[in-house]
Structure formats: C-alpha cells, structure tokens
Amino acid sequence: MKQPQLSEAHHPRPQWKSRMGFILAALGSAVGLGNIWRFSYLCYKNGGGAFLVPYLIALFVVGIPLMILELGIGHRMRGSAPMTFAKVNRNWEWCGWWAVICAMFGIMLYYSTVISWCFNYVFFSFDLRWGIDANHFFFQEFLKISSGPGEIGDIISPIVLGLIGVWAFSWLIVFFGVQKGVERANKIFMPLLLVLTIVLVVLSVRLEGAMEGIKVYLTPNFDLLTKKQVWIDAFSQIFFTLSLSFGIMITYASYLPRKVNIVKDAYIISLGNCLFSFISGFAVFGTLGYMSHATGKPVSEVVSQAIGLAFVTYPQAISLMPKMFCNFFGVLFFGSLVVAGLSSAVSLIEAFSSAVIDKFHYPRKVVVSVVCIAGFFGSIIFTSQSGLFWIDIVDHFINQYGLILVGIFQCILLGWIFKLSKLREHINHAGGIVLRRWWEVCIKFVTPIVLILLFINNLQKELSSPYEGYPWEAIILIGRDWLIVALIAALFVAMRPWKRELVDQSEH
Ligand code: PFF
DSSP states (O other), rough: OOOOEEEOOSSOOOOOOHHHHHHHHHHHHHHSHIIIHHHHHHHHHHTGGGGGHHHHIIIIIIEEEEEHHHHHHHHHHHHOOHHHHHOOOGHHHHHHHHHHHIIIIIIIIHHHHHHHHHHHHHHHHHHHHTOOOHIIIIIISSOOSSSSSOOOOBBBBBHHHHHHHHHHHHHHHTTOOOOOIHHHHHHHHHHHHHHHHHHHHHHHHHTTTTHHHHHHOOOOOOOOOOOOOHHHHHHHHHHHHHTTTSSSHHHHTTTTTTSOHHHHHHHHHHHHHHHHHHHHHHHHHHHHHHHHHHHHOOOOOOOHOHIIIIIIHHHHHHHHHOTTHHHHHHHHHHHHHHHHHHHHHHHHHHHHHHHHHHHHHHOOOHHHHHHHHHHHHHGGGBBBTTTHHHHHHHHHHIIIIIHHHHHHHHHHHHISSOOOOHHHHHHHHHOSOOOHHHHHIIIIIIIIHHHHHHHHHHHHHHHOOGGGOOOOHHIIIIIIHHHHHHHHHHHHHHSOOSOOOOOEEOOH
C-alpha cells in the first residue's frame, strides 16, 4: 500500500558524529533518577534477587524488542515520533504527538522539579542541613508540604532556583544541536556518572555492616514470584527505565547514518542500562546495611519507599557517617542523581523540539528556547507546597496509562498496519546482527498482549479505589483530564499541514 510520504530531500537531517556518541546519548536518556533508587527499592520490595527473574523476562520479552522497534523505525523513517508515525500512516500522526507531548509536558515538568530537589540536596550535603530529623526536614521544612493536592499554597523559592538551573542547563545543551549539544554533553555526562557511581559503590560496600544490606538486596524470595504485583512492577519499570514509548529512541535513531548495527546497539543500550541499575543497588543497600548496623535496627526497618529512600533514608545514613566523609558522600550521591537526571531531561526536550522542527520547520534555536521557557513556567506548579502530590499523580497516570497506551498503539501500528517483515529487512540490511522472526512474534503478539493485560489490571485497580487515597476530583483533574488534554492537543497539531511537501515513497 502506498502512503503519501514526507520528503527530506531539501533539508539534511542532523547526524551523530560517532556511533559511541549515539550510544552514550541513548544510555544518557535511559539511565536516570529511576535507576538509582527506584530499581533498588522495587528489587527489595519484590523478593530481592528473585525480582531479577521477572525483570529480566520483561527486559527480553518487551524491553529489547521495543527498543529494536523504536531504533529501527526511527532509522528507517528518519524522523521524530510524529514524522515517523505520519510516514507510516498519516492517520496515526497524532499518536506520535501524544507521545512527545506526554514526555515534554508530563514527565519533563515534574522530572525537572525532582532534579532541582537533588540539586538543593547537593548543597545541603555541605552542612548536613537536614539535621537529626531528615523526614521532618524534607516534608515540612524543604517541601513545606500542604494538606493535599487541592491546597496549592506558596511557591518554594529554593526549588524554583534549582529549577532555573535545570532548565537553563538543559536549554543550553539542546540549543547547540545534536552533535555540538546533546552528543558532546553526554560524552561528558556518562563517563562522569560512571566514575561517580563506581566511587559511590566502592565506598558503600566498604562501610561497616554493608554486607548485611547487600544480603537483603540479593537474597531471593521466590515465593513472591507468584504475586501479580511483582510482575506488574517489573514490566512497568522496564518501560520507564528504558525511556520507551515517548518517541525518544525513535528521534535519537533518526540521527544515525545509513549503515548501523541496530540490534547490537539496542542490546548495548538496554543491557547497559539494566546493569547500571543493578550495580547502583549495591551502593543503596550497602548504605542501608551500614545504617542498620549503626542504629541497631534491621534493614527492613530502615528501608523506605522510593522518594523517601533518596531524600529521607539516605540523608539519615549520611548523617551517621564520619565527619567530612559524610559531606563528600552526600555530594557524590546527590551529584550523581543530578547528572543522571539531566541527561534524561535533555532527551525529553530533544524529542519534543525535534518533532516541532520536523513539522513546522522553525529554526532549532527558536523552538528550543520557546519550549524551555514554556516548560520552566509549566513546572512551577510542581514547586508549590502541593507539588509532591501533583508529581505523584501525574507520574502515576503517565506511567500506568500514557506510556502503556502509546506502547500498545505503537505495536498495532507498526506490527499490523506497517509491514513488520519489511522493517526487519531494513534493520538487517543496515548491517550487524541478523534479526530473526522471534522479534516479529514479540511485536505482533507478545508485547501488545502483555501491555493490554497490564492496562486492564491498572484500570481495574484504579476504579476499585482512588490512587493513594487522593480525592477523586484531584485524580480526575490532574491525572485523567491531563492525559485527555494532551490527546486533544496531539490531535489538533496532527491536523495542521506539514511545512514540507508530501511525496510518494514506495519503499514498503
Ligand atoms: N529513563 C529515565 C529514568 O529511568 O529515570 C526516565 C525517563 C526519561 C523516562 C525519559 C521516560 C522518558 F521518556
């Protein structure tokens, strides 16, 4: 079937300078805040070492096949997500827009706020500002948390200041383009992050009692594998951690040269990201082991939920360490969170900006500047006293619904409407490891079925009781309506004409 296609003849696409530059940028997007504390916490909660079983199954059944799909289609169509979807089928362009709008005006707005918290905590580490009660400090003194999502309260100035830094820095990187900005920054970020993490792991595992914590982290409790929630957590984490479904990998692959090794790169990025999570777990649990040793409480009592783990438990552990060393340790931990977060933030802005540039053909510098200014103002709501609640609700809706829906649509569009065997041929033609038929089976059947089951399960749970006990109005307004407004905006933009001419391209 012939589809009207978009020409790129007159406008050469930016390109990565080197393959390493591309891999580092994609890894930079994947490795983020979620790798350091979310993975460790999930692992602990879901049966320690046994969690690696569903996690690895999710990685191979859904993560890697989708990574190959996104890299393959981005490379084949040479466009951002909306352009890629439009090239496959004009009626599906909205799905690409929905993905990048969710990424930019959903994830990025709160993600930048959490990076700003980390940024503040780097400075707090110098004088252990959280004092003896890190829990009270975080919720009452730093966030000045209000009574619920409905009571917005004041804007917290240190968070806004950090936010200005985060947006200005990200703006600067994306402003300079693919090679001089994104690629160059990640060539610094990623080795830096690796060094920071290795130092952190080495220091943590040498702390007294660290081995106790690591034992808790890795001791498998296979009984938990019969629980549905463990599998749901594993599949959801794989999506978020690999930055799938938001058009990021599609966009990054569109800047690749013709001859590439897509399958191998997809393996390197996916396995590298998961290995990073696994290794940073040693730092987190080594420190928790130390804390348990120093306070005489069992590890199960010192461990806490995701956000609490990074901003309450960790500062508490840092305070227990020897003088001077503790400040260094704090700067190292929060500094690595800032670096990991920034490289992911850059990818979120790039995916959206690239989509606008493709469609309307405005100059990059103008697009990026407008997007960052709008993004900064948009994220201010998350710096208010009710910010934490808003972050929690938006994050929940985007991850449980937005991400999964886009994933399902992506599988339907590319697996069933587009000829998947042609894409496999293209990937094999581009070079490297040969991609076999199992991949088609995954994309056509296994992945969408798993995602649909996840979606149904999430919806059932949602309707049975309000998420985290928040008032229904808040959930509907901040979560559901937000997704719907993003969808309407996506449909609207998709209906606007393309600035570049449409030409027929009968390659498939
Ligand atoms: N992968 C990043 C993390 O694990 O923290 C976060 C992320 C970035 C999620 C980009 C989604 C995304 F599109």
